[in-house]
Amino acid sequence: MKTIEYQYNAKDISQGIVHIGVGNFHRAHEAFYTNELLAHKDQSEWGICGVSLLIADKKNVENLKSQDFDYTVTVCGRNGQDEVYKIGAIQEIIAGYENPKAVIDKIAESNIKIISLTITEGGYNLDKETGNFRLEDEKIKHDIQNPKSPATVFGFIAEGLRARKQMGNGGITILSCDNLQHNGDTARKAFTAFIEAQDAELAIWVAEHVTFPNSMVDRITPATTPDDIIRLNKNSGIDDKAPVYCEDFIQWVIEDNFIAGRPAWERVGVEFVKDVxxxxxxxxxxxxxxxxxxxxxxxxxxxxxxxxxxxxxxxxxxxxxxxxxxxxxxxxxxxxxxxxxxxxxxxxxxxxxxxxxxxxxxxxxxxxxxxxxxxxxxxxxxxxxxxxxxxxxxxxxxxxxxxxxxxxxxxxxxxxxxxxxxxxxxxxxxxxxxxxxxxxxxxxxxxxxxxxxxxxxxxxxxxxxxxxxxxxxxxxxx
Structure with missing residues (x-):
């Protein structure tokens, strides 16, 4: 089995992306593309800081931390030939359930230009009947009333943007990577509704300083079971506590609407278009x-x-x-x-x-x-x-x-x-x-x-x- 090392020194990489929801799909898709891009020396500022908001993900976060956030992706070929990629694009993961202030501070940093999301189709908190943002949700009500102690992705991002605004650190792009039609429009609707309810002044700033490009993502990435971990490590010969496996097909089409700059992902196969x-x-x-x-x-x-x-x-x-x-x-x-x-x-x-x-x-x-x-x-x-x-x-x-x-x-x-x-x-x-x-x-x-x-x-x-x-x-x- 062929093993492909990443072609850069991780110490030379700085963080430009915060990603919320560091699950298997993100690690086989956005992080995979970014890993390939970081081999280009002029793209070294686009390392990823992961954010985990769910206590259920604690074990996986700890496993990744124990190996400096490096992991393997086994790409399973339809021809029966597999390849193992070592991925170093994730530089750090912050656990919001343990250190919420660190998440807020990270979003506010001037070098962070993109907040990307994989929070599932249901994570945008839209009413299934009306399509409206569910302001009556108990966690949402908590975050509106207690902005300094957020519990939801909306509260965390709003507080991070508020700190960013106060520090004068410029605009930022929120990039949904979830399987939703018009996912950027959906993200804009959800975050705007939350922020308008919480802080009208911040909502005005967001309208001028935050973009929400639509994107289409595709790569079948199963959940990794304990038996899969044993199998993948046996095949690769690498002791990885958090391996991922996926198909050989990969696609990412993105509306080119990034207010603060973006990685040159087109160099590694991402397609940028006016309308996705x-x-x-x-x-x-x-x-x-x-x-x-x-x-x-x-x-x-x-x-x-x-x-x-x-x-x-x-x-x-x-x-x-x-x-x-x-x-x-x-x-x-x-x-x-x-x-x-x-x-x-x-x-x-x-x-x-x-x-x-x-x-x-x-x-x-x-x-x-x-x-x-x-x-x-x-x-x-x-x-x-x-x-x-x-x-x-x-x-x-x-x-x-x-x-x-x-x-x-x-x-x-x-x-x-x-x-x-x-x-x-x-x-x-x-x-x-x-x-x-x-x-x-x-x-x-x-x-x-x-x-x-x-x-x-x-x-x-x-x-x-x-x-x-x-x-x-x-x-x-x-």
Missing amino acids: AVFENMKLSLLNASHTLLSYPAFLAGYRKVDVAMHDPLFVNLLKDFMNIDITPYVPAPKGIDLERYKKTLLERFANHAVSDQLSRLCYDGISKFPVYIMPNLGKMIKDDKDLSRMAFLIASYRHYLKYKTDSNGLQYDIAEPWLDTVDSELIESNDPLGFLKLAPFKSCDLSSSEQFTTAYIHFVTAIKQDGIVAVLTTIVA
Whole structure:
């Protein structure tokens, strides 16, 4: 196995980026790109200071700290050939749960030009029904009233920006790296709403001194289990307490809107454009929506790994039909992209045994994913009187997954829906299938008003319970 060392002296690197949410995806994506860029001597000011705000991440932070924040990324080739990269782009990680002032001071430093984020789709605290920022959230109310002791990402960044403003250290860019369409616009909406509620004077400064570029990110990066750590270290011959593995495909498209300067990431393959919308639409509508369509039925069928499910012709054909029939009419190809090749590559990526992503990871937080990945195109399909069978099957499968918590093999499981509220829970537990369609993530599209959709959906709800997920899927693919 080939090991690739980083091509710079870490002592020569200074910090220009604060990244909040130092998870596996960040370490395989933004930090990976930045690691490659730091080999260029004129880019040495773009090292990363990570910030962790969640006590649940403490062990991982401590593991990284014990090895000077260096780690390995194993890039798993679809051709069976893997490469191990040593990554040194993260210079430091500050634990906000232990030292909140250090996070605030870091954001305020004049050399920091970018705050990047991977805080998940649900982390922007927007109401799933109205799209408005949820000012009534208890932690948000705490941060508005207690700016010096923040508990949320909004409170930390607002206090850091306030200190930056007072010190005269200039503007900064907030760069979302989350899987959201128009993620920069979403970040602007969320942070602006919070800051306006907390400090009107700071809000005026932010409007003039902070930019929020949209971006599209892509690289399948599974969670790393204890068994994975043993396997990865055995293969690499490196003792790494926090290794990451990912696929060989990587993409990052960014709106070039950086008020305080930016790394020359284009030298290592990042694409800067005026408008990322067409790239976002392609990726979210095809990759992320297909992942969502696959996740619940495959999990209910007893599969636990994406690649294993993707060697079952039933699921391969389900995704092919979904991409080709349901989604392609609504996805204009970006300039230079062969859409047929893109779809073929997606199926290859999903089936990559070396990556072996967990279906449970794809099932996680469906409440936040459906409004982003599924509902926009479903609304268009209903309006255009399209075949709704696969979409109805998906939502019926999601209901069964949430309500019964038992797969086709009789194995029980726990669901992970961190943003599920009391009203949604009651709708899930109800024996009224149509009531489920009032769930918050579906509110952008009045599903109950479509007779075609509700007829198919009720049929699938009944059939999945009576006949099982595989038997029902067989009728759809056939």
